[in-house]
Amino acid sequence: MRVLSCADAGVLIEVADLDEVLALHGALSEDPPPGVAEVVPAARTVMVRLAEDGDAAAVAAAVRRLRPRAVRPDSVDEAEIEVDYSGADLADISAHTGISERDVVAAHTGAVWTVAFCGFAPGFGYLVGGDPRLDVPRRAEARTRVPAGAVALAGRFTGVYPRSSPGGWQLLGHTDAVIWDLERDPPGLLRPGMRLRFREA
Amino acid sequence: MAGDMAGMTDTACAAGLEVLRTGPLTTVQDSGRIGHASLGIGRSGAADGVSYALANRLLANPPGAAALEVTLGGLAVRTRGAVTVAITGAPGPITVDGRGAAMHAAMNTVLHLPDGAQLRLGTPTRGLRAYVAVRGGIDVPPVLGSRSTDTLAGLGPDLPAPGDVLPVGAPPAEFPVLDHAPVPAVPGDEIDLRVAPGPRDDWFHPGALEALFGHAFEVTGRSDRVGARLAGPELRRAKHEELPSEGMVPGSLQIPPAGDPVLFLADHPVTGGYPVIAVVVAADLPRAAQARPGTRLRFRPWRAPGARPR
Numbered sequence: 001m002r003v004l005s006c007a008d009a010g011v012l013i014e015v016a017d018l019d020e021v022l023a024l025h026g027a028l029s030e031d032p033p034p035g036v037a038e039v040v041p042a043a044r045t046v047m048v049r050l051a052e053d054g055d056a057a058a059v060a061a062a063v064r065r066l067r068p069r070a071v072r073p074d075s076v077d078e079a080e081i082e083v084d085y086s087g088a089d090l091a092d093i094s095a096h097t098g099i100s101e102r103d104v105v106a107a108h109t110g111a112v113w114t115v116a117f118c119g120f121a122p123g124f125g126y127l128v129g130g131d132p133r134l135d136v137p138r139r140a141e142a143r144t145r146v147p148a149g150a151v152a153l154a155g156r157f158t159g160v161y162p163r164s165s166p167g168g169w170q171l172l173g174h175t176d177a178v179i180w181d182l183e184r185d186p187p188g189l190l191r192p193g194m195r196l197r198f199r200e201a
Numbered sequence: 202m203a204g205d206m207a208g209m210t211d212t213a214c215a216a217g218l219e220v221l222r223t224g225p226l227t228t229v230q231d232s233g234r235i236g237h238a239s240l241g242i243g244r245s246g247a248a249d250g251v252s253y254a255l256a257n258r259l260l261a262n263p264p265g266a267a268a269l270e271v272t273l274g275g276l277a278v279r280t281r282g283a284v285t286v287a288i289t290g291a292p293g294p295i296t297v298d299g300r301g302a303a304m305h306a307a308m309n310t311v312l313h314l315p316d317g318a319q320l321r322l323g324t325p326t327r328g329l330r331a332y333v334a335v336r337g338g339i340d341v342p343p344v345l346g347s348r349s350t351d352t353l354a355g356l357g358p359d360l361p362a363p364g365d366v367l368p369v370g371a372p373p374a375e376f377p378v379l380d381h382a383p384v385p386a387v388p389g390d391e392i393d394l395r396v397a398p399g400p401r402d403d404w405f406h407p408g409a410l411e412a413l414f415g416h417a418f419e420v421t422g423r424s425d426r427v428g429a430r431l432a433g434p435e436l437r438r439a440k441h442e443e444l445p446s447e448g449m450v451p452g453s454l455q456i457p458p459a460g461d462p463v464l465f466l467a468d469h470p471v472t473g474g475y476p477v478i479a480v481v482v483a484a485d486l487p488r489a490a491q492a493r494p495g496t497r498l499r500f501r502p503w504r505a506p507g508a509r510p511r
Contacts (some may be wrong), residue, residue, distance in 0.1 A: 007480035009451060029239070119241040119446060119471050120472075122354050187345065192239055
């Protein structure tokens, strides 16, 4: 664990891998040390944003004292969403990965994905843990409009666009699942640590 | 003073502000949206939190009441009912007219406006953002607990547009205790900002911090509520691999591989994928938010009290 400072606004904690990110995020969200305003998990770091009266050194010391336990599988939220696998980039994904379109779909539905972190847009989750063969680059040029519900791949991540927005990920398919709904609490379907399976519609 | 009379005019009818013009950008802002960062939702809120808070204090509004953030002037509103307003932040000409001749009004002052008055903000002489607070607060519906418009996430109230009538909330029980607040001048052509190196200064060539502290950086026209884009000497990177996305704080000075450094302001992304060489201390961010294009920023080293030398 490496603790890096962001002036008096935050403390950035670098850990070894995503499991440690999720464990640390869980420990900090469950029992935040005094002076912590918000906790932002990411791929290999957890950003602790300080409250106005938060003391970076004290928060850093409290974080070092934490003993985050691995997240218990039975305490994890799970969801399944149905996907119509007819995305505009399915052929390109097949070409990049060197496996057939059917095998791409089988690989995507065959894995249990974990929401590593959220960002890019409200409710957009970065999901990891899929089949390593599904590692594809972003499109050379971003689309100006990706429809809401688009299921996409980029790098080792998959994700679902919560609403229509520009985007550079490779489009695999589409889901009718409501990913983002301001009338819901919380509004995002995907939350860090949650597990997700995709099923072919 | 006739507190009861003021109370009567305050509650005579549901008050509002009819938008006539907005200038380059007017948004509704409050103290921000807290508690959703792990869902990818940033805080947003008034970019110059000090001027915003002062406007509410002048009116005896509770902290966090929503106000208008006016970028580079140009706002014109007509009052519906009698309202009390205060204007803070970037100083510029303020005129009030309606049934009589136009009158000039002062910044950082409690202004009582009758029904049908037109309030206009001209282009500020210094700074970038002015705050128009109204007694009772702008009462548009909150989104996830806040009336701030996050221009990056596309979340919060719609941007005020000509023809809109912005509802004004019920006046608070407290009454203003001051007519006018003395304030330090909004910074002009050059702004000093204290920064602490890190969290990713080790991704840069050792000369990069010297360049950061040794030269002025100019705020470019491609600046907005997300961040101030800066032009200045190259801050050379030592590590060239990709940084996995990580959490960002306001004040982060993010350095894309080719392009202008960005000083993150209120609507900055929650996570980012470019290394942050240094972070502006929180107390200096309101002044950074007043830096208009052409302003020169000078970064001064800051070390946390009691911190060991790096």
